[in-house]
Amino acid sequence: MWIIEDIGKNFGAFTSNRPATAMKAMGVTSTIIGHCEERNDKSELIKLAGSEDINLVNKILNKEIKAAIDSGMEVLYCIGEKAEEQDRWQDVLAEQLKIGLKDVDVSKVTIAYEPVWAIGPGKTPPDKDYIQKVVRFIKEVTDGLAVVYGGGLKEDNANMLQSIPEVDGGLIALTRFSGDIGFYPEEFENIAKQYLL
Numbered sequence: 001m002w003i004i005e006d007i008g009k010n011f012g013a014f015t016s017n018r019p020a021t022a023m024k025a026m027g028v029t030s031t032i033i034g035h036c037e038e039r040n041d042k043s044e045l046i047k048l049a050g051s052e053d054i055n056l057v058n059k060i061l062n063k064e065i066k067a068a069i070d071s072g073m074e075v076l077y078c079i080g081e082k083a084e085e086q087d088r089w090q091d092v093l094a095e096q097l098k099i100g101l102k103d104v105d106v107s108k109v110t111i112a113y114e115p116v117w118a119i120g121p122g123k124t125p126p127d128k129d130y131i132q133k134v135v136r137f138i139k140e141v142t143d144g145l146a147v148v149y150g151g152g153l154k155e156d157n158a159n160m161l162q163s164i165p166e167v168d169g170g171l172i173a174l175t176r177f178s179g180d181i182g183f184y185p186e187e188f189e190n191i192a193k194q195y196l197l
Contacts, residue, residue: 020071058099080114112150158194
């Protein structure tokens with residue numbers, strides 16, 4: 001969790017939190033904000049607090065993005081729709097972008113598109129046409145910000161993703177959720193080479 005207020009040079013007693021200024025002082029130059037797992041965690045906390053404000057997560061993420069940028073970091077801002085939001089994906093993504101990037105220096109932001117409905121074992125990933133359609137929409141809404149695929153860049157989809165001219169890269173997936181479950185960092189180089197062919 002980020003401390004979203006500017007704490008200046010005070011690294012204080014922020015046990016288990018990661019103030020943006022402290023991370024920058026440690027040499028961190030970029031951060032991921034809004035990953036679907038982070039969104040789910042925040043959403044659950046908001047529900048436990050009794051709030052019905054569906055945009056509160058995006059408002060919190062907006063403050064995190066500003067804190068990171070104000071501390072001198074680049075931001076990878078993740079957006080995406082869940083299965084129950086697929087029929088209105090354009091509205092969902094537009095709100096995440098509008099609220100999350102409000103009053104933000106977008107020159108420091110790259111967007112990662114996560115098709116949340118397709119991530120995980122046994123789920124069918126989106127095809128080329130779907131990804132291209134969504135990425136075109138995101139670029140249109142953001143006046144051309146760079147967009148990477150956040151649904152998992154793997155050896156088996158690297159060529160397809162690379163063939164979509166609107167896609168500017170991808171989050172490399174090094175975790176397997178079936179078969180030999182685990183984390184496989186040694187595959188990084190193969191995936192990157194496959195994508196760059």
